[in-house]
Amino acid sequence: MSDMSEYKAASSAIAIRAENLTQRFRVIQERPDTVRELFSKFLRHTSTYHDFEAVKNVSFEIPAGQVVGLIGRNGSGKSTLLKIIAGVYKPTAGRVQVEGKLAPLIELGTGFHHELTGRENILLNGLLMGYSKREMQAKEQSIIDFADIGDFIDAPVKQYSSGMYVRLAFAVATEVDPQILLVDEILTVGDIAFQNKSFERIQKFRQSGKTIVLVSHAMAMIEAYCDRAILLENGSVMADGPTHEVAEEYKALMTPEAVGAV
Amino acid sequence: MNELVRETYRYRELIWALALKELKIRYKRSVLGFMWALLNPALMMVVLSLVFGTIMRFPIPHYAIFLLSVLLPWTFFAQSLSYSVESIVSNGDLIKKVAVAKLVFPMAAIVSNIINLLLSLIPLALLVPIMRHPFYWTWLYLPIPVLALVIFTLGMTFFFAVANVYYRDVAHILQVVLSAWFYFTPIIYSLDFIPQKYQWLFKLNPLIYVINGFRLAVYYGMLPKLQSIAASFVCAFIALFIGFAVFRKYQDDFVFYV
Numbered sequence: 129m130s131d132m133s134e135y136k137a138a139s140s141a142i143a144i145r146a147e148n149l150t151q152r153f154r155v156i157q158e159r160p161d162t163v164r165e166l167f168s169k170f171l172r173h174t175s176t177y178h179d180f181e182a183v184k185n186v187s188f189e190i191p192a193g194q195v196v197g198l199i200g201r202n203g204s205g206k207s208t209l210l211k212i213i214a215g216v217y218k219p220t221a222g223r224v225q226v227e228g229k230l231a232p233l234i235e236l237g238t239g240f241h242h243e244l245t246g247r248e249n250i251l252l253n254g255l256l257m258g259y260s261k262r263e264m265q266a267k268e269q270s271i272i273d274f275a276d277i278g279d280f281i282d283a284p285v286k287q288y289s290s291g292m293y294v295r296l297a298f299a300v301a302t303e304v305d306p307q308i309l310l311v312d313e314i315l316t317v318g319d320i321a322f323q324n325k326s327f328e329r330i331q332k333f334r335q336s337g338k339t340i341v342l343v344s345h346a347m348a349m350i351e352a353y354c355d356r357a358i359l360l361e362n363g364s365v366m367a368d369g370p371t372h373e374v375a376e377e378y379k380a381l382m383t384p385e386a387v388g389a390v
Numbered sequence: 391m392n393e394l395v396r397e398t399y400r401y402r403e404l405i406w407a408l409a410l411k412e413l414k415i416r417y418k419r420s421v422l423g424f425m426w427a428l429l430n431p432a433l434m435m436v437v438l439s440l441v442f443g444t445i446m447r448f449p450i451p452h453y454a455i456f457l458l459s460v461l462l463p464w465t466f467f468a469q470s471l472s473y474s475v476e477s478i479v480s481n482g483d484l485i486k487k488v489a490v491a492k493l494v495f496p497m498a499a500i501v502s503n504i505i506n507l508l509l510s511l512i513p514l515a516l517l518v519p520i521m522r523h524p525f526y527w528t529w530l531y532l533p534i535p536v537l538a539l540v541i542f543t544l545g546m547t548f549f550f551a552v553a554n555v556y557y558r559d560v561a562h563i564l565q566v567v568l569s570a571w572f573y574f575t576p577i578i579y580s581l582d583f584i585p586q587k588y589q590w591l592f593k594l595n596p597l598i599y600v601i602n603g604f605r606l607a608v609y610y611g612m613l614p615k616l617q618s619i620a621a622s623f624v625c626a627f628i629a630l631f632i633g634f635a636v637f638r639k640y641q642d643d644f645v646f647y648v
Contacts, residue, residue, distance in 0.1 A: 153646065154646065211487075214488075214489055215489030216485075216486065216487060216488065216489050216645060217645060218642040218645075232487075232488070232489075234487060235487050238483065238484060238487040238488055239484055239488055241411060241415075243414070243415050243418055244411060244414070248411075251407060252407050252408070252411065255403055255404040255407050256404065256484070256488055256490055257488070260403060261403045261407075
């Protein structure tokens with residue numbers, strides 16, 4: 129509750145502020161398989177890793193209520209950036225500030241445990257996302273209604289079809305009423321009816337003035353939903369501005385000549 | 391240390407839910423379910439009293455109670471460590487995808503084992519009158535050594551869970567260490583069996599003080615000396631202090647190694 133009021137007061141302010149974010153990964157090229165290899169490596173002092181910067185010095189500010197598309201080709205750092213914002217990665221350098229409750233729709237159903245029932249998983253997943261037991265109990269019924277999986281709610285989730293699994297996960301992640309939504313390529317799951325329902329929900333989030341960060345390769349979707357787009361290339365911001373302009377740049381980047389030249 | 395208490399309180403509901411999940415899964419698909427938490431130590435007692443009471447007679451009366459009074463806390467210690475050494479690694483998928491306080495995983499492993507320990511004391515309490523061993527009022531003292539044991543175990547757990555993230559060999563080494571540790575702790579024997587000149591060596595074992603408290607209270611009906619109680623808590627807090635300091639230092643790094 130206190131989160132909410134703080135958020136309301138600052139609603140004209142910045143929802144996400146990223147300052148000089150850099151994320152470095154250590155890529156281990158090969159592991160010594162035998163003790164002998166380990167020793168010979170050790171004696172020769174050869175390095176078996178190199179450092180790789182997935183996100184390089186990225187800064188931006190997202191005002192509350194804006195819908196931002198994060199675009200770029202595979203490996204450009206979109207998902208890493210999303211994980212930094214979600215708090216999964218602690219950036220190597222720089223910092224990120226997030227105002228308000230955040231719901232990551234990154235990989236749905238991550239916190240689900242196969243042996244537990246849908247109902248038990250709703251609670252566990254909510255607790256993992258930082259909500260209290262009381263909040264989750266209050267929302268349980270509306271989550272179940274949205275997921276629409278009938279009696280399966282009291283069966284272990286390992287018996288679910290993949291569609292049911294995703295529906296429940298999507299329902300848990302969105303029904304908790306977050307202020308910021310991080311969406312990573314997940315809206316292509318489920319049948320048409322559920323896809324429409326999910327889009328409707330995202331649309332509703334948008335209309336109620338929530339902040340949304342959307343990662344997608346589907347440019348039609350980015351152009352339909354987003355007020356603004358950020359184009360990442362090799363971990364750096366290549367363009368940042370109104371969606372249609374940035375989308376043009378992205379398309380130029382993806383022409384056969386450009387792709388072939390890389 | 392403040393941080394540990396604050397975070398534990400903040401995530402209490404999550405820790406509790408994870409601990410229950412662990413128990414639920416451990417006993418799932420077994421016909422007797424949760425009853426196994428009671429049956430396991432009870433059956434162990436039957437075996438032990440048969441072996442040591444009738445076959446290999448030790449010169450200790452009511453040997454089963456003598457043994458179990460410390461074997462149960464030892465089992466808690468060893469099982470907590472074995473479960474939680476993997477707690478970070480086995481939750482790697484979650485850690486890679488959800489922003490969650492990492493300490494909830496070893497904590498949950500400990501909590502589920504505390505429940506097991508408390509349940510296992512019930513068959514012990516039943517065994518005492520069955521063997522016609524006196525039921526001492528010093529049983530009331532047990533929460534104190536339980537507390538010291540939990541703190542000590544928690545510290546060790548934090549340390550080993552971190553080490554296992556970087557070197558998966560740790561989980562295997564731990565098993566060897568635990569079985570050696572078992573024999574160097576007066577569990578199946580009493581410290582009096584050890585020649586005087588080697589006793590100091592055994593007193594370096596940080597577990598000996600807390601283990602002693604369990605045996606004195608349940609078997610002898612006595613309370614440990616004040617300095618022994620103090621020693622058990624000093625060892626416990628040193629372990630917790632080091633363990634948590636290491637955990638805190640590396641926790642943001644786990645996500646890259648699991």
